[in-house]
Amino acid sequence: MTTPYQLYYWDGLQGRGEFVRLALEEAGAPYVDVARHKGGMPKLKASLDGDKVDHPSFAPPALLAGDMLIGQTTNILMFLGAKHGLAPRSQQGRLWANQLQLTIADIVAEAHDTHHPVSTNLYYEDQKKEAKARARDFREQRIPKFLDYFEGVIQRNRARGGYAVGARLSYVDLSLFQLIEGLRYAFPKTMARLEPSCPGLIALRDKVAARPNIAAYLNSKRRIPFNESGIFRRYPELDG
Amino acid sequence: MTTPYQLYYWDGLQGRGEFVRLALEEAGAPYVDVARHKGGMPKLKASLDGDKVDHPSFAPPALLAGDMLIGQTTNILMFLGAKHGLAPRSQQGRLWANQLQLTIADIVAEAHDTHHPVSTNLYYEDQKKEAKARARDFREQRIPKFLDYFEGVIQRNRARGGYAVGARLSYVDLSLFQLIEGLRYAFPKTMARLEPSCPGLIALRDKVAARPNIAAYLNSKRRIPFNESGIFRRYPELDG
Numbered sequence: 001m002t003t004p005y006q007l008y009y010w011d012g013l014q015g016r017g018e019f020v021r022l023a024l025e026e027a028g029a030p031y032v033d034v035a036r037h038k039g040g041m042p043k044l045k046a047s048l049d050g051d052k053v054d055h056p057s058f059a060p061p062a063l064l065a066g067d068m069l070i071g072q073t074t075n076i077l078m079f080l081g082a083k084h085g086l087a088p089r090s091q092q093g094r095l096w097a098n099q100l101q102l103t104i105a106d107i108v109a110e111a112h113d114t115h116h117p118v119s120t121n122l123y124y125e126d127q128k129k130e131a132k133a134r135a136r137d138f139r140e141q142r143i144p145k146f147l148d149y150f151e152g153v154i155q156r157n158r159a160r161g162g163y164a165v166g167a168r169l170s171y172v173d174l175s176l177f178q179l180i181e182g183l184r185y186a187f188p189k190t191m192a193r194l195e196p197s198c199p200g201l202i203a204l205r206d207k208v209a210a211r212p213n214i215a216a217y218l219n220s221k222r223r224i225p226f227n228e229s230g231i232f233r234r235y236p237e238l239d240g
Numbered sequence: 241m242t243t244p245y246q247l248y249y250w251d252g253l254q255g256r257g258e259f260v261r262l263a264l265e266e267a268g269a270p271y272v273d274v275a276r277h278k279g280g281m282p283k284l285k286a287s288l289d290g291d292k293v294d295h296p297s298f299a300p301p302a303l304l305a306g307d308m309l310i311g312q313t314t315n316i317l318m319f320l321g322a323k324h325g326l327a328p329r330s331q332q333g334r335l336w337a338n339q340l341q342l343t344i345a346d347i348v349a350e351a352h353d354t355h356h357p358v359s360t361n362l363y364y365e366d367q368k369k370e371a372k373a374r375a376r377d378f379r380e381q382r383i384p385k386f387l388d389y390f391e392g393v394i395q396r397n398r399a400r401g402g403y404a405v406g407a408r409l410s411y412v413d414l415s416l417f418q419l420i421e422g423l424r425y426a427f428p429k430t431m432a433r434l435e436p437s438c439p440g441l442i443a444l445r446d447k448v449a450a451r452p453n454i455a456a457y458l459n460s461k462r463r464i465p466f467n468e469s470g471i472f473r474r475y476p477e478l479d480g
Contacts, residue, residue, distance in 0.1 A: 054396060055336050058343045058389050068332050072342040074314075075335055092308050095315055096295050102312040103298045109349065117357050118370065119377035130358065130370050137359035149298050156294060 004030035006064040008047040008057075011035040013230040014182075016073045016108065017061040022174040023077055025217040027084035033222070074101045081171040088166050097165045100153065100172045104179055107146045111186065112231045114138045114238055124235070135238035139190045143183065147198045150176060154200035162204055169211070176201060177208035182232030190240045244270035246304040248287045248297075251275040253470040254422075256313045256348065257301040262414040263317055265457040267324035273462070314341045321411040328406050337405045340393065340412045344419055347386045351426065352471045354378045354478055364475070375478035379430045383423065387438045390416060394440035402444055409451070416441065417448035422472030430480045 005024065009017030011033075024031045035044045047069065049056040057071030063079070070076050078098050081087030087097050117134040118127040150164070159167035164176060180201060184191045195202055208214055217223055226232055245264065249257030251273075264271045275284045287309065289296040297311030303319070310316050318338050321327030327337050357374040358367040390404070399407035404416060420441060424431045435442055448454055457463055466472055 049392065054398065055339070056389070056392060056396065057339070058346070058386070068335070070335050070339065072339045075339045075342060078338070079335060095308070095310050095319060098318070099295070099297070099310065099312045099315045102315060106298070113353070118373045119381070121377060121381055127373075130373070133358045133367075133370070137361060141359070141361055146298070149296070152289065152296060156296065158294070 003066060004032050006032050006034050007061060008034050008044045008064070009061040010044075011040065012224065013227060014178075014224050014232075015061075015230050018178055018224075019073050019104075019171075019175050020061050020063060020076050020080070021222070022178055022214065022217070023080045023084070023086055023171045025222075026169070026171075026174055026211060026213050027080065027086060028213055029080075029084060074098065074105050077101055077171045077175070086169065086171045086174070088170065093166055097170050097172050100150075100164055101175060103146070103149070104172070104175045107142070107179065108182075108231060110138060110142055111182065114186075115233050115235060124233075128237075131235075131238060136240075139187060139238075139240045143187065143190060144194060144197075147194055147201060151198040151201050154204060162200065162207060164204070169208075173204055173208055174214070177205050177214075180205040182226070182230075185226040186232040186234055187239045188234075193240070243306060244272050246272050246274050247301060248274050248284045248304070249301040250284075251280065252464065253467060254418075254464050254472075255301075255470050258418055258464075259313050259344075259411075259415050260301050260303060260316050260320070261462070262418055262454065262457070263320045263324070263326055263411045265462075266409070266414055266451065266453050267320065267326060268453055269320075269324060314338065314345050317341055317411045317415070326409065326411045326414070328410065333406055337410050337412050340390075340404055341415060343386070343389070344412070344415045347382070347419065348422075348471060350378055350382055351422065354426075355473050355475060364473075368477075371475075371478060376480075379427060379478075379480045383427065383430060384434060384437075387434055387441060391438040391441050394444060402440065402447060404444070409448075413444055413448055414454070417445050417454075420445040422466070422470075425466040426472040426474055427479045428474075433480070 007017065007020060009015065034040045044060065047053065047062050053069065055069050061073060061076060062069055062071040063076045065079065070079055081097065087094055114135040115124045115131050116127065117130045124131065153164055154162065157163065161167045163169060164172040228234065247257065247260060249255065274280045284300065287293065287302050293309065295309050301313060301316060302309055302311040303316045305319065310319055321337065327334055354375040355364045355371050356367065357370045364371065393404055394402065397403065401407045403409060404412040449458065
């Protein structure tokens, strides 16, 4: 591809766009993070539902690849994974990678709802009580269940290379890295308690962090720090 | 395929399994709804994380297709759609169908959370107050936004046949039918108010309901009625 990809995602937060950014960075694929440039926000808005858009997105992120506008994070990753060698080649392998990515999307949505259990249209401050109850369930029931699941996925992988899918790095591994980073940021006490029970996941996280393209990205200004506008937010009252 | 598919999903409710059932029924594909047969529940459990399972599912539904076990609803539908002519043939068309199915999955998850905003591990009765607040936001903000989006998708479809994707029926249309049915069941007053603003969607719902295989299925005992164990639940206090 000669034209760089155009990524449409909110400026100022990692959010769901970060899963896409990590895949683009690992692949070394040129891309423009549209909303982070001057005049980018109207372009982002138009990409979602402008009159000329055949395939509108319900919400960012969306990726323009040539003349294809692709929305929904797991869908974008499936496309990029196949294109840039970040996914298995077999149909069965691709379905499995997609299944895992969808399960990551599920816990990411639940992480979001810990601070917005009633409405995304209200401020966190207006749903703090409900957030406390939901976050408690997330910490005590859901995070352990998801981590245990992903740890089992790595342990069952017959290729035994420590990756989630097959014998090589895939976009699923990049997303698991981001999931661990996000959970560590938002729930540091909870994660300190749980990490000893998922050594395979943590080893995978470290392996991803050490990849040259990812390490360079994490040290660059392109990596927006975690903050309280994103999905993973550090509200100490929601941690255990 | 000579071996019938095996669908692993909870007995007694439509839930996410229903989106898969509708695709199987429209395709006229033989399948066994495992948990609805004697001894089915242990089989379902084993399909998720039994020792011999290479690709465990975090949660049902899962579909056994030959020797492939596929989890996550949108992933199963992507597989079935390609296999049974219920999806476009081009890569762009398939990505678009998957994007729409993922957006349907998003509103389905939000519909679930109207009655379980705090925890899936608690009864509805233990989170009624929070449910009321979340349902109000869902009725007033989210349902209209999603319906408006899907209506726009149908209107923008250049093939002009009234389908969501291209000129022919796809699994996305079957799922939009199920979404409308579910919302009508759970939020009858809200839907009576909103339906006039999405005539394309309602026409599509009617077109799907009239398809011979779907009509036969809806009239059969295989179609489990909506009930208060499923995702779409009729709790009058949550409707507008």
